[in-house]
Each structure stands twice: as C-alpha cells, then as structure tokens.
Amino acid sequence: MTIAVVIPAYNEASTIADVVREAHRWVDRIVVVDDGSTDGTAAQLGGLPVRVLRHAQNTGKGASLWDGMRQARAHGASAVITLDADGQHRPEDIPRLLAAAADHPDGMIIAARLRHRERVPGARRFANAMADFWISWAAGCAIADTQSGFRLYPAALIDGLAGVARRSSGFVFESEALIEAAARLGFRPVAVPVDALYPADTRPSHYRPWADTARIVRMVAGKLLTRGMYPQGLFRSLRHAPQIAAIGDPAPPSDRD
Numbered sequence: 001m002t003i004a005v006v007i008p009a010y011n012e013a014s015t016i017a018d019v020v021r022e023a024h025r026w027v028d029r030i031v032v033v034d035d036g037s038t039d040g041t042a043a044q045l046g047g048l049p050v051r052v053l054r055h056a057q058n059t060g061k062g063a064s065l066w067d068g069m070r071q072a073r074a075h076g077a078s079a080v081i082t083l084d085a086d087g088q089h090r091p092e093d094i095p096r097l098l099a100a101a102a103d104h105p106d107g108m109i110i111a112a113r114l115r116h117r118e119r120v121p122g123a124r125r126f127a128n129a130m131a132d133f134w135i136s137w138a139a140g141c142a143i144a145d146t147q148s149g150f151r152l153y154p155a156a157l158i159d160g161l162a163g164v165a166r167r168s169s170g171f172v173f174e175s176e177a178l179i180e181a182a183a184r185l186g187f188r189p190v191a192v193p194v195d196a197l198y199p200a201d202t203r204p205s206h207y208r209p210w211a212d213t214a215r216i217v218r219m220v221a222g223k224l225l226t227r228g229m230y231p232q233g234l235f236r237s238l239r240h241a242p243q244i245a246a247i248g249d250p251a252p253p254s255d256r257d
Contacts, residue, residue: 001101002077002078002079003029003081004027004030004031004077004080004081005023005027005030005081006031006065006071006072006080006081007019007023007030007032007033007083008032008033008061008064008065008068009041009064010037010041010058011037012037012039012041013039013040013041013043015086016041016044016085017048019083019087020045020048020050022090023091023094024048024049025091025092026091026094026095028049029072029077030049031050031053031068032045032050032051032053032068033067035060035064036056036058055067060170061149061169061170061174063165065173066161066165068080068082069158073159077155078154079153080152080153081097081151082150082151082153083149084150087197088197089111089150089197093111097109097152100152100190100245101152103245103247104188104243105154106186106187107154107187107189107190108152108157108178108181108182108188109190109245110143110144110145110148110191110192111150111191112193113194114144114194115196127213128146130217131147131213131217132147134216134220135175135178137233138220138223138230138233139178139179139181139182139183139189139233140232141182141189141233142240142241142243143178143191143237143242144189144191146175146178147175150194153177156187157181160180160181160185161180164177168219170212171212171215172215175220179220183233188243190243190245191242191245193244
C-alpha cells in the first residue's frame, strides 16, 4: 500500500511540528491542511517533509479532511490515515492500523480509545457513548469509539465518500462516513484499541460535546427516518460486539534522515 497521512489543523502552532515529525517516522507522505489558522500554524512546518494546503478561512474539520484526502489520492495514495494535530493521537500507533488493514482489507480501521478510558472527561465520555449508540444503529453494526478521528481509510472507501463531503463539513463528516462505509459501501468498521490521551496542558477540544453531538444525532435521525427507523440495524448493533482487531505493539521504526 502507498500510505499518506492527512492532518487537519486549526490553530495548532504549539503541537503541529512535533506531530508531523513523529508521523514521518512511520509514513513518508504527509499532508497538513491548515484550516484558516490565525496563530502561525503553517509557519511551524517550514523545512519539514510535508505538503501544506491552506484554507483562507476556517471551513471545518470535515472539509479539511476531504481536501487532504483528495490531495493524497491525486498523488497515488492507496490508503489514507487521518490524524489530529493536537497531540491526542500517538503516531507510533500507525503500524498497528496498517497491520489491521492488512488483516481486514475491506475494513475501515479505527484507533479506538478503549484503554485508560477513565482519563476521558465525564461530559466527553457521555457524549461519545451517545454518538456510539446512534451511529452504530444507523450503520447496522456495533462500532467502538465512533468519535475517534485517528483512522485508516482505504482508497475505494474515500472514492465513495464524495456525497458525504458535499453534505457535511464539520465533525458530522466523520460520523456520516462511518455509516456510509458500513451501510452502503461494504466497509465494516474494525477497532484497534489504543490509549485514551488527554494531557493536562492540551488546548480545549474544538469538538463541542453538546452542540456537535446534537448535530450528529440529527444527521443519524434523518437517516433512520428514511429507513423506517431501521429496526434491523438497532438489533444488530445491540446483539453483536464491535469488531476488534488483535494487533500487538509495533516494532521500533528504522531511522529516517
């Protein structure tokens, strides 16, 4: 596989360079989408092995992801790993996602924050649980950590998500992508357990637990209503546990120049 990492970034000057350097230990092709940052995020990337796309204004995470994915596909990527810029994802987990993709070529691989979940703030944990319930119902299968943005998208799945990109530009994009992947495009979500990271000095999340979760719920409710509330999907999502990949810890990377 030809892998590219796509990193959406909005006012991430304090962390973006370290995230890119760590990701480059594992993957050569990296695309950062600077989504209208006003803190000099793009300036922190000078001299680093990365392609930078810049939005004049903040357009939302979904639009940034989609622009980065299209750029990666245009340059021959056969899979894209999406990674947040705030340091809450560990790039050293990238090999575990790649191993899961090799075992599940028709899977959408999610780095699910299933370890040390006590670190997750209570309001965020509740909002995530609500999103997991609704999205799993609409997808017709149980999904672990639907709100993790650390994922591997096969090229065929990306190519099938153009309609989602036209409809959703914010955090809803990632949620609708899960539903479309499982319910329409034949890519079953597969979870790779990773640590939940919430460093004390991290900036506040751009995700608004109540407002963004409400938008996700409205999107899901619309899909369910068009399918007569999809009782089969609810039954399947409650009856079966999420699919978890059995992946060990990655080996240390070789040194890069």
